[in-house]
Amino acid sequence: MGTITINGKKVEFTNEKNVLTIIRKAGIEVPTLCYQPELSVFGACRLCTVEDDRGRCFAACSEEPRDGMVIFTHTERLRKHRKLIIELLLAAHCRDCTTCDKHGKCTLQRLAYQHGINTIRFDNHRADMPADFSSPAIVRDPNKCILCGNCIRVCNEIQGVGVLGFAHRGTDAMVSPAFERPMSATNCVACGQCRVVCPTGALTIHHNMSEVWHALLDPNTRVVAQIAPAVRVAVGEAFGLPKGENAMGKIVAALHRMGFDEVFDTTYTADLTIMEESKEFLDRVGKGEKLPLLTSCCPAWVKFVENEYPEFKQNISTCRSPQQMFSAILKEYYRDPAHADGKKTFVVSIMPCTAKKMEAERPDAHTFGEKDTDIVLTTTELIRMFDAHGVNFETMPSEACDMPFGIGSGGGVIFGATGGVTEAVLRRLTEGHDPATLKAIAASGVRGDQGIKEITIPYNGMDVKICVASGLANARKVLESVKSGEKEYHFIEVMACPGGCVMGGGQPTDGTRVQRAKTRTRGLYAADGEMVIKKSNENPLMDVFYNGYFKDKVHALLHNHQD
Amino acid sequence: MLDESYYRKTDEIISRYVRDSRSLIPIMQDIQAEYRYLPPELLSYVAGQIGITEAKAYSVATFYENFSFEAKGKYVIKVCDGTACHVRHSTPVLNTLRNELGLSEKQHTTEDMMFTVETVSCLGACGLAPAIMVNEQVYPAMTPEKATALIEDLRRKG
Structure with a gap:
């Protein structure tokens, strides 16, 4: 005080x-x-x-x-002091700004500009080091590192993974995984939070834009897109819309104009996830086995459990993530010559997430021998492609998603915020869909930005104990408390990024963290509010899926076959 | 993968200390005293055992010049290149040792794993400059001739 x-x-x-x-x-x-x-x-x-x-x-x-x-x-003294610091940092820094992935978003570049630094007085004596492209999610370029240590601290303190550390000393000091291993040979879960806090281009998204441009140009390829919930509230800002505003309609329209043949909404398979995961949950509760059920939507979390808590592997839901469900369904649908129209299908998944790039490369991301997701684009890459294509977002009309997979529920939309999956499950399991019931679910404690939330819900005469965590260090705390017997849960939802997918590693990073989390989360709940269908089981396409074309392939398309 | 005996020995070393991050340096020192270097596999193992990340253990191990991930020869020759030794002609001594043993700035250890030659910044024996150390033994007032004789002597001892 x-x-x-x-x-x-x-x-x-x-x-x-x-x-x-x-x-x-x-x-x-x-x-x-x-x-x-x-x-x-x-x-x-x-x-x-x-x-x-x-x-x-x-x-x-x-x-x-x-x-x-x-x-x-x-003061004048401080201005000189700051200018000198920036000059010294630039002295040992890569100077290829024009071809840097962080161009225009780099704090160092901005500061150099602000301080009017147009020549660098010092020679660069740092030897060039190779960049590490081994991870499908993150590129690490040590030549652009200023040793601020943000990535090390976020990986240790927020994610509890600790892949990166300082290595060596003095002028040899660098940020690196242990034994300077490539990122792909570490326990990296590809969450991308290191890239979110990196002020320069030392850690960037491993982008895949050229593969998508290439596919769009091929007349014999049908390019289809699916868009995750959290993307729609993070794109508009880059084009002058209010922060957190739902821009789904404009995104769909812009993709159509870029040449995407069909554009779908991942909320459709979020609804399928809810159908399958609720069923699995009730089944496990009935049998009293493999509890707590751990959610499987977040690939960084799944990888984290596989790496560090193999004893909990069987607790992970066998449901594929919404991305993988959707890609499998799309590939299967167009495998039918009647739907294929003589074209091959290329599935582009637009995600707020870098870990989804890793997920798409997993051996279990294949169905009937074919890779499900061809390319994952992050929100950041999508904005770059819109810019490159001259998309005028301001005047872009809104368009709806395409059929036959174009309808999702509000429950699917809120997947993008921490607690959203749980809320959608609760909507599914609760009778009635009147505003009072939905309000009661929303007020049960599932919403909010706390890292660990506990909710107890009465269901069929039992108390269902639920835990919702975001941030892997929080998830570790939860698993440790379950392991020690201190806590008992029936269901645990984990999103690796603090705040959920709206704060994913592939999202734009302008403004402050708190502001981004607040506006995007608000945007998602507002989008849910506008939806007529609130509950996954009330999505009319669910019945079409289970009783129509895919009737005999439900399990093969929607589940991973765990060993 | 190292032989099982390395891990048993490491377990024994770890048991001398508290299983905590603060024990990392003493444990690494004991391992290096045992094997004359710090096998990378054991560093990873120790990290897991005392509950720190591999990256953190690597960070500490690479910060200190003293820790080496490469196996060293039976005789570790430390040539002092501190100010006093340098001005009293330690460089010709170093060059002679390297020539005799076929070593260079990049290759520090002979292929038969008998000799390792490295430079150190100061042995704290400036009055005896130029000084070198072979394992724990200090050799004062070295000359290229004395260095050649020393190598012959050590080779005879085997």
Whole structure:
């Protein structure tokens, strides 16, 4: 508690942990490279250095606020100091800005521009190191690393995976997996959170845009797309729409204009997931085996369990993820010569997620000997392709998805937020679809941004205990508590990224984390609110699926066959 | 994969300490004392046993010059190249040793695993410059001739 004078203006503070938070709360922007509010304070970049009334300089991120402090954030001395830091960072930095994947989104580039640095006074003595393209999800280019350590801390503190660390010392220091292994040979779950916090182009999405352009040009290929729920609330912002606004209609229209033959909504298979997973859940509860049931929608989470908790592997739902269900259904549908029309089918899956790229390459991502998903594009790549195609989002009309797989329920839409899958399951299992019932489910504790949520729901005379976690470090806590017998659950939903898919590793990273999470989550629940069909089992296409063309192939298309 | 006996020995070393991140350095030192280097497989094993990530263990191991992931020869020759030794002509001593043993700046250990030659920044024996160390034994006031004789001597001992 107290008051700090910042640039002559008095600012009150309560329990802020550091001076930087107070400065930013006062609406003053001080540059940082290594500071991320949700991570531990590292204090390495020194860009947030401020000056007090006695001429003492200190890093605002690692200074505890004291009542009566008088600080200045943008003095001539500080401007020179910051400029020198940026120059020194640039001295050992790759200078190929024009071909960098982070171009235009790079904090270092922006700071260099702001500070008017147009020549670099120092020679670059750092030897070129090869970039690591081994992961289908993430590219690591050590030449662009400034050693801020954000990736290391997010991987350790938020995800509890710890693939990356600092290696070597002094001028040889670098960020790397143990023994400088390629990313593909590590326990990396491909969540992409490292790429979200990387201020430069050292960690970027392994993009697959050219494969899609190529397929779109081929007249003998039918290019079909599926769009995940969380994508629709993260695209509009890049084209001047309000943050978090649902732009699904415009995305569908833009894809049609780019030459996609058919565009579908992944909420359709989210609904199928709910149908199958609810059935599986009731079956396991009935038999009292393989509980708690662990959700299988998030491939980073599935990989995490396989890597670190193999004893829980059998608890993972056998349901494929909505992406894999959809791709399998599409491939199967067009395998029929009557539907194929002499063309081969190319499935593009548009996801908020980098781990989906890894999932598409898994051996179990094949059905009847054919790879289900051909290419996964992240939201970030989709925006780049829209830009490259000259899409005018502002004037783009809205279009609906195509049939026969174009209908999804509100339950499917909210998959993109943490707790959404659970809420959709509860909608499915609860009788009635009146507003009061739906409201009661929404208020049961499934919604909200807490990392671990516990809900107990009465069902058929028993208390169903549910846990919802997001962020893998939280998931680890939950599994440990189940392992030790301290907690008992029937159902555990985990999304690897804190906040769920709206905060996925493939999403745009503009603005602050809190703001992104809030606006996108709100956007998804608003999209759900506008849907006529709220419950997965009320989606009219469910009946068509189970009793129509796919009748005999339900299991082969929708489930993984675990050994 | 190393022989089972390496892991048994490592278990024994780990049992001397608390199973915690703070025990990493003493455990690594004991392993290196045992095998004259730190086998990468054992570093990964230790990380798992004391509950830290492999990346963290690798970070610590590569920070300190003292830890080596490569097997070293029976005789580890440390040539001091600190200021005092350097000005008293340690470089000719180093060059002689490398020439005698067919080693270079890149290759530190002979193929028969008898000798390893490396430079260190200071042995703390500046009064005896130029000094070298063979395993735990210090050799003062070295010359290229003395170095040649020393190698012959060690070869005879085998």
